[in-house]
Amino acid sequence: MDARIQQSVVVNLSRRPAPVEVGSFVIGLDPTTASPYVNYATPRPGAAVTAADVAALVAAFHAADRKPRLEYVTSCVPDLEALLTAAGFTVEARHTYLVCAPDTLASPPVPDHLRLCEPVTDSQRAALISVQNEAFGGDPVASEADVARLRRQQDAGGVVVTAVTEDGDCAGGGGAAAPVGAVSEVAGIAVRASYRRRGLASAITADVTRRLFHAGAEVAWLEAGGEDSWRVYERVGYRPGGQRLYTSVN
Structure with missing residues (x-):
């Protein structure tokens, strides 16, 4: 499941107005906003990433005048966090994602009016x-x-x-x-x-x-x-x- 979730993020960032590929990373850039919550990168699941790849990623963010930022499923590239930390990245948050399938979906009522x-x-x-x-x-x-x-x-x-x-x-x-x-x-x-x-x-x-x-x-x-x-x-x-x-x- 982790790989499916991560791959969906890769594709969605690739659909941004001005995506940039840097090695195994995809940066989803949108020229209409500088928001780091819109303009961020993610690695392809299973990618072998090096310190040089991370340096190139940071350079690409700077070239686009955007804050270097990533979101990704950790199990898909388990060695990446250490490389990012060494390059000056700091953790904003760690979240557990939740999943739903058709057979578990419940449909609560819509409030009156x-x-x-x-x-x-x-x-x-x-x-x-x-x-x-x-x-x-x-x-x-x-x-x-x-x-x-x-x-x-x-x-x-x-x-x-x-x-x-x-x-x-x-x-x-x-x-x-x-x-x-x-x-x-x-x-x-x-x-x-x-x-x-x-x-x-x-x-x-x-x-x-x-x-x-x-x-x-x-x-x-x-x-x-x-x-x-x-x-x-x-x-x-x-x-x-x-x-x-x-x-x-x-």
């Missing part, structure tokens, strides 16, 4: 991004580049779900990239503060996951931001998988 749907206009996409940014500490105003990025995700076969009130306001949402090798990451699950503790995050996660399976995915995966999120995802049918490392040069 809310409905789940896919955004079809740029104003609906902007409203969802605003809620996500609010939840994750970003700019509450969605930029044109943010909206275009979300639109591209949908156009490429990805899933985007928004929770809408009876008045048409966005209460939350989330999404997933188009499946790669029947695998896809669910991400960006966010709920506006006034709608939390009502089961909406579970309903959104389940709906995104269900749509992925309907589109042919066999495995959905995600990462929890804390104990509360972990419980939300387990209720939907996600179970612990392997370990991922986040590391960068400050």
